[in-house]
Amino acid sequence: EIVQQHPGLVWLGITGYGRSGEGANRVAFGDDAAVAAGLSAATADPPVFCGDAIADPLTGLHAALLATACLRRGMGGLFDLSLCNTTRFCLQFAKEELGARGTVTGSEGNWMLTLGDKTFAVASPELRRPC
Numbered sequence: 001e002i003v004q005q006h007p008g009l010v011w012l013g014i015t016g017y018g019r020s021g022e023g024a025n026r027v028a029f030g031d032d033a034a035v036a037a038g039l040s041a042a043t044a045d046p047p048v049f050c051g052d053a054i055a056d057p058l059t060g061l062h063a064a065l066l067a068t069a070c071l072r073r074g075m076g077g078l079f080d081l082s083l084c085n086t087t088r089f090c091l092q093f094a095k096e097e098l099g100a101r102g103t104v105t106g107s108e109g110n111w112m113l114t115l116g117d118k119t120f121a122v123a124s125p126e127l128r129r130p131c
Helices: 030-037 039-043 055-073 083-098
Strands: 010-015 077-082 102-107 110-115 118-122
Touching: 010 055, 030 039, 030 055, 030 083, 039 083, 055 077, 055 083, 077 083
Parallel strands: 010 077
Antiparallel strands: 102 110, 110 118
C-alpha cells in the first residue's frame, strides 16, 4: 500500500534468493549465495571460494545504481535484488575473462591453483571463532 500511495519513492529489497519462488524464505550470506550462483564452480576444478562474501558488494553496487537511475528518471516502485541472481548476472560477463577453469591440487596447508601455465598458492580455509 505504501508503494502505491507514493509512486515516486524507490524501495529496494535485498534478499538472498528473491522474494518469491523456491528460495524465498532462505537466509543467505555472500559466500553461499555466490556458490549457488555458480561462481565457485566457474573459477576452478574442484570448485573453490573466489572472494569473501563477494555477492554482498556486487548486490549493493547494483542496488545503488538502480536507485540512482530511478530517482534521476522520476521512477519509483519496489525492486528486489537477490544476492544469488545478482552474482549470476555478473558471472555471465566474466566467463570470457575466466576462460578455462583452473585446477586445484594439494592437501591441507599446501593448496595450489593451476591456470594455464601459471600456478598460484591458495590459502587454506581458516576456522573463524565467534567472539
